Amino acid sequence: MGIQNWSEDIVLVDLPQEPELGDELKTVTEMVRDRGDCEVVVDFSEVDIITSSSLSKLLKLRKLVGDCGHRLVFCSVAPATKGIFTITGLDGIFEMVDDKFVALATLQMVG
Template sequence: MVIQDWSDDIIVADLADDPQFTDEIVALMDRLESDPKNVVLNFGAVGFVNSSNIAKLLRLRKIMIASGCKLAICDVNTQVWGVLLVTGLDKIFTYTNDVMTALATLQLES
């Protein structure tokens, strides 16, 4: 995973499929607990999600809410989007088409 500090208060994380997905989200959560920032999760290289991935996303969301930070997910493929729709996660996360739109969204909401 590539974690980039896009600005003083925004991190962009490029995710990949499991098993890296889980490791990447855990590393991101560890970092955010000591240094809270807004986050863009780029799903461009994520081809599928499983129940463990969904649990990690929900845990990340809980950390973000507790710290008062925002989270945006972008570049979600059709298969992953279908899972997010069926599980109702489309209603609790902010989604955009690409990283630049996600960054703009976070900047406007801050």
């Protein structure tokens, strides 16, 4: 679990399960707001399911990162969580890849 500066311009977030997930997202959002200039990779490996409250926090984080011209990439998203993204229509809004190595490589190629 935790938030780490993976490189100069990439923050890597290993999300915990609910209910701690919401607190972690709040912390990440504050960190990105203070830092301002970074890409964010969110690893969902430990997350089975996500609440509407956490969905809201993810949308806020996406807007914050997007407003700065950067990308928010999700990886290792469980089928149940992917289903929630699909049902809510958020699968077209969030960028998802298989694992954190693909996510980091994708951001480094573009960045």
